[in-house]
Amino acid sequence: MAKQRKELQIQAALKEDVTVIGIDEIAVHKGHVYETVLVDLVHGGVIEMNRDRSFDSVTQLLCHHAILSKASIQTIVVDMWEPFHKALRMIFPAATIVIDKYHVVQKVIQALDQVRKELQSSTKKASRYCYFFFFN
Numbered sequence: 001m002a003k004q005r006k007e008l009q010i011q012a013a014l015k016e017d018v019t020v021i022g023i024d025e026i027a028v029h030k031g032h033v034y035e036t037v038l039v040d041l042v043h044g045g046v047i048e049m050n051r052d053r054s055f056d057s058v059t060q061l062l063c064h065h066a067i068l069s070k071a072s073i074q075t076i077v078v079d080m081w082e083p084f085h086k087a088l089r090m091i092f093p094a095a096t097i098v099i100d101k102y103h104v105v106q107k108v109i110q111a112l113d114q115v116r117k118e119l120q121s122s123t124k125k126a127s128r129y130c131y132f133f134f135f136n
Contacts, residue, residue: 018068022077023084025053036061041077055083062091070094079103
């Protein structure tokens, strides 16, 4: 019953102007089989899903819906997958593209880890300091 009510709320919300969307991929099977998911981030509903995460698939997904007008979409939250960015810049050139925080934090952690490794390899004293700094 609650699931049906939520679906009705999502359908009603999607009739309104969609201004903020998110695009991401989900793994549907082990072994790197993905589907692209398009969501309305203001109303919290999945707009549609499409096979794979290629440029053509994303372009088809974005062009398929009348509710996604170039004028109404103001902000798009997306990860750093280049085919997503290429399609978004082509279809919504005026929209602000925001990288989702998960991927930003992931890149910061990778950069810090690289600096830590470089410091560890340069001197033993630095490696002790880094161990203390990062793990205590």
